[in-house]
Amino acid sequence: MTNSLQADPHADTHGDAALWQRAASGNKAAFGELFERHAQAVWNHAFRLTGSWSLAEDLTSMTFLTAWRKLHEVTLVRDSALPWLYAVAGNLARTEFRSAGRFTRLLRRIPAADTVEDHAESVAEKVDGEGRMRLVLAAIAKLPKAERQAAELCLVGEVSIAAAAELLGLEEVSIRSRVSRARARLRRTLGDDLLGESS
Numbered sequence: 001m002t003n004s005l006q007a008d009p010h011a012d013t014h015g016d017a018a019l020w021q022r023a024a025s026g027n028k029a030a031f032g033e034l035f036e037r038h039a040q041a042v043w044n045h046a047f048r049l050t051g052s053w054s055l056a057e058d059l060t061s062m063t064f065l066t067a068w069r070k071l072h073e074v075t076l077v078r079d080s081a082l083p084w085l086y087a088v089a090g091n092l093a094r095t096e097f098r099s100a101g102r103f104t105r106l107l108r109r110i111p112a113a114d115t116v117e118d119h120a121e122s123v124a125e126k127v128d129g130e131g132r133m134r135l136v137l138a139a140i141a142k143l144p145k146a147e148r149q150a151a152e153l154c155l156v157g158e159v160s161i162a163a164a165a166e167l168l169g170l171e172e173v174s175i176r177s178r179v180s181r182a183r184a185r186l187r188r189t190l191g192d193d194l195l196g197e198s199s
Helices: 002-007 016-024 028-050 053-069 082-098 102-109 121-141 145-156 161-168 172-190 192-198
Strands: none
Touching (some): 016 028, 028 082, 028 121, 028 145, 053 082, 082 145, 121 172, 145 161, 161 172
């Protein structure tokens, strides 16, 4: 990656790959730019994975801390940091929240919509969204591993089929098949309306 950027005078000096390279060389401002560019998208993905606004913040911080520690080890997918960041967030969500039983406890902690006062409309909408995500996440967690990975990246994270295939080291047709099977299982479990709001 370093040689190709140095050899090409037309290389995008503001693209993710260039910023990642500068950050790996110790340029904290470059890493800060990557954070500013992608933090909101990672937070959105983390919320979809956890169903919790506050845990999404923690997961976003953990994801970028992992990125900082692994700057020298990572090869970006199609000059975008997002697919890799999404994959890290997914791994962290599973290891930090689900394997220790914290994910189950999280789902139990999410309040029901009827616990919110009527005048707090914005809060009610937030809780309602978390309630829907709780159902979707519970269904995704029950998918076979291969389909769960595809669903988290392509349906939840909206990563392209091509980027997911490259990230997971698979053919695009394989990812399409896994996404299709995952979507079919989720539709049977959740119905079209609920799945449509979350995928």
